[in-house]
Amino acid sequence: MPAPGFVPPPPGTYTLERIMAAPDGEVLGLDGRPQRLGAFTHERITVLGFIYTTCVDPDGCPRAYQVFDAVHEAVAAAPALRQRVRLVTLSFDPARDTPSTMRRYAGSRSRPGPVPWLFLTTRSARELMPLLEGFGQDIRYTTDRSSGAPRRELAHVLKVFLIDPAGFVREIYSSEFLYPRTVLNDIETLVLEERAR
Amino acid sequence: MLMPHRFRNAIALVLTCGILAVAAVAARADETCNSPYVTKLIKGQEDYVYVWALGVDGLGDGSDKLVTVDVNPKSKTYGKVLNSVSVGTRGEAHHMGFTDDRRFIWAGGLAEPKIYVFDIGTDPGKPKLVKTIGDMADKTGYLGPHTYYAMPGRMLVQALSNTQDKGGRTGMALYNNAGEFVASYPMPTDGGGDGYGYDLAVNPRKNVLLTSSFTGYDNYMRPLGEVVKDQEAMKRFGNTMVVWDLKAMKPKMVLAVPGTPLEIRWSPKQGDDWAITATALTSKLWLVKQNKGEWQAKEVATIGDPAKIPLPVDISITRDGKGLWVNTFMDGTTRYFDLSNPEAPKETYQKVTGKQVNMISQSWDGRRVYITSSLLANWDKGGADNEQFLRGFRWNGKELTPAFEVDFAKEKLGRAHHMKLGSKSLRSASTTQ
Secondary structure: OOOOOOOOOOOOOOOOOEEEEEEEEEEEOOOOOEEEHHHHHHOOOOEEEEEEOOOOOOOHHHHHHHHHHHHHHHHHOOHHHOOOEEEEEOOOOOOOOOOHHHHHHHHHHHHOOOOOOEEEEOOOHHHHHHHHHHOOOOOOOEEOOOOOOOEEEEEEOOOEEEEOOOEEEEEEEEEHHHOOOHHHHHHHHHHHHHHHH | OOOOOHHHHHHHHHHHHHHOOOEOOOOOOOOOOOOOOOOOOOOOOOOEEEEEEEEOOOOOOOOOEEEEOOOOOOOOOOOOEEEEEEEOOOOOEEEEEOOOOOOOEEEEEEOOOOOEEEEEOOOOOOOEEEEEEEOOOHHHHHEEEEEEEEOOOEEEEEEEOOOOOOOOOEEEEEEOOOOOOOEEEEOOOOOOOOOOOOEEEEEHHEEEEEEOOOOOHHHHOHHHHHHHHHHHOOOOOOOEEEEEEOOOOOEEEEEEEOOOOOOOOOOOOOOOOOOEEEOOOOOOOEEEEEEEOEEEEEEEEEEOHHHOOOOOEEEEEEEEEEEEEEEOOOOEEEEEEEEOOOOOOOEEEEEEEEOOOOOOOEEOOOOOEEEEEOOOOOOOHHHHOOOOOEEEEOOOOEEEEEEEEEOOOOOOEEEEEEEEEHHHHHOOOOOOO
């Protein structure tokens, strides 16, 4: 995993602002049962990212997956964190990313353990859109003319959301700041904030 | 911010049909000069220049407005105004910025604590005013929002003044992309800080936010002739830049940069971790870079004859960090500096491009250059020298050649100030289906 080109400030020495409330809506788990997303964005510190399983851009969804893997492993190895954190991977391609597709995508990562990693999708774009809108996660339909022949693309800005146990988004990582070290520092900052109350 | 129904429907169609989906990550730089978090650069021919124009009493409706100009040479309406959106008031329209997803432009004026949000994603050729954010003064006490800098999911706004004494003490306000206030960060007044603000620019690779310093409402809303004769007023200009820990949003050190440093440009070239700025009152270029891990600012070049106060205003850096355009307001001159050695920039070209010139923007490939005329309502020249325009030029590396001009006075649009580039290809899904 690439490391940041700077030394991030130590956990607890900075404030993560309450950027916005995480939205709620209906999602599907790997068993296909409808559930509320809010059940997976409260009580624990949540690291949530949107993906689609056919994404191949190395700086897009696969990059987020790598970071999630590293964070998952590090949190599982930290007794002070493992009972306080969960990861959520949510698809924004409900037409193709069915629960069974998400199950294959998740592989062994979805197995029960001290650090839950939920793989979720939605039944339809109608149910997905309010979630995307609520998170401010854009999707843009564009025409790429750089290669000569126009090529239509569905593009999105890579964003990963850090959500506190009360359900507030406290950090949004784009690719420039999406490093396991920074995410872990922020998780520890939220834990320290909780302890100080 | 609500998503138009047509957009939702189109996305539903896209996802259902399973059309090729490709992720795009935030790019390193915009058309050479914007936030590195702004996505989808226009690397080919831009279709539009959006001009944020100050209203002029008696000209049209007299209000500030966002003007869309067709700049695609293949278009039948090349060089023509396509439309304008009035905000219904006159508040010293100044700068604007894209949100990180480039669906919206945030714009504001220096005379009021208001921010206008325009939707440019639904129809890039026809921006629409969709929101007015009016709580900045109540939440922060700041006045005169200036720089709108996209951060992931939010917008960092640098103000110039405050509502209490209307002096230069100010700060930054953070909003989420829905326009809800999140936090404020005062400019430092200790450790050498003067509390003033102007521009801000981020280097994510170094976790550094850099800010510069101008002056307050009590100066920038007065006629320039009065200000320069008022010795006390002339003492109330910024002389510093501040290096911030971006992640912590805390000032780390104050750099002495005398003469009012304005626009800040990090080199867009990967591996370059330096920034450049121009000082308005002393007419110098300053380089900000690390030396043995310590951020330092040093004077590296002179712009024109400082004794004549040419007043360098806007700067625009090339995508490779090898060249810099500098507009000097008083002599109406556009200058090009070779930045191959940023420690010793050399002026290699100059041309008078207007009787007064302020902002300058360039296309990604650097072949097209756009210039506007207005600095501030009370600082613009008078009489025949008060040209108000958007001028487009072609640049072949040796000569700027005029391509088109929009006369903002004749078109009753006002004073032409900040520019952003737009493209039909950035149309949201709703209008391509």
